Amino acid sequence: MVGLTYKILPNLTAYGGYSEANRAPTPLELNCSSPTRPCILASTLISDPPLQQVASHTIETGVRGNLAIPAGGTIDWKAGLYRTSSTNDIIQLASLVLGTGYFTNVPETLRQGVEAHASLSIGAFSAYINYAYVDATYQFSGTLSSPFNPYADANGNIFVHPGDHIPGIPRQQLKVGGDYAFTPEFKAGFDVLIVGSQYYVGDDSNQNPQLPMYWVANLHASYQITNNVQIFGLINNLFNNHYATYGTFFDQTTDAQFAGNPVNFVSDPRTITPAQPIAFYGGVKVTF
Template sequence: LSVYASYADANRAPTPAELTCASPAAPCSLAQFFAGDPNLQQVVSHTIEAGLRGQSQPFEGATLSSEIAFFRSTLDNDIAFVNSPIQGRGFFENVGTTLRQGVDINLRLKTDRLLAWLGYSYIDATFQSGFTVSSPNNPAADANGNIQVQKGNHLPGIPANLIKLGTDYKLTEAWTIGGTGVAASGRFLFGDEANLTPKTPAYFVLSLHTSYQLTPNLQLFGLLQNAFNTTYYSFGTFSPTSSVFLAQAPGAANPRSYSPGAPIAGTVGLRLTF
């Protein structure tokens, strides 16, 4: 068993794309040219991490590796892309301090035939400064199309809970089967930095794979991604329902817009190594 801890300070300068689209008076849909927009402050991070690592033999012929890490990272002058009152446009701005803190847990079991792993992450990602931002398509916005972000509101797009797991098993010396899975809790939509509307749905996606070693240099493999054809969403925001006609959804009134994940897909191939 070993114990470790670290502390780090880091900074990053605003990118050219951020600097060329940083004016509320001149929002953009895509930063593609250089202009004299207001300067942005550099982002400064302060990160502390501590944890435990260990290895044991739960039974004969097996090795179990484990790690748990606690982290806390504060970003001063964090930069976010926020909406403009002008439809379809936005701009980058410093939004004060943000905080990301949580825990990572990883387990890995290995035997002669089996390899299995499990990872869990909890992250509490919050704004630590209040500000007002335009979100005209958010149904919870005020009469001016604004929302009030408070200290403690969660950052959009970041699930609080994330689980990744997988396994490989050797049926024979040449043939291996396995699978991987990802589970994530819901996340707040972009444009809802004030956390006024429901999160996206939680999801679990399972993928399967197999391989057969035909020769020392030639392998036949197969992949089945999203094996149960799970419907899930990796991103969410708000979109106008009246200014753009949607032939696929005439009369649409719900501004919540999701980006769907990839559906079921299969791949079979040969892998040649030298």
């Protein structure tokens, strides 16, 4: 790993770096890596083929700085670019056996993108904004198992091309938030998260419609009774938005098979994980 920083101005610094890393497969990945002996639970450990170590090469560069504003406030900011190429990356795939999966190496993946952050502090008010763009893609041609994908072939495989986006990773995320100290003891704030669209897990070939983007707003407040006791309250999903955080595919004949009837009850193999509706929380924090 090597890095370099250069102070262009008193309040402006440029940085850059290069790093290489590798990791050995985890016990779970090693012991759940056979398509002929897939795992039902993440804790299942069986004898399977060995996986190769993952090796990654990362280049990053960017600038960061701060700025004084009237009324004694400050703005801190940072923006950077990165590019990580990984060989023998480990991914999880679905198996032909319903409800099971396994891990496998893929020749090469690429993750590159932009990260930006800014924060404001002025008196009793503070705010921040974070933005991330990630282009996560496969960099090889070959087949991957996805038996319930409607575009899978007779063997339950789909064909991946260089540039196909890795599913389950949204391209863009934006988060903004703020807090205000009404008194030294009482503080309240908000945050809003916007997550871009993403491909369903199992759609490594990017042939199906994407899981739609979503946004969610939350509120929080706290009151410091003593140095050691605090009461707090939260409202999650303030506007009770309906959205999904995860999507994948399932066997359309599952319900029919359980019922002993060969007729399909559903025509769409996509399944989603819905987000929690509006929720209210309150509690007490005690520190010692």
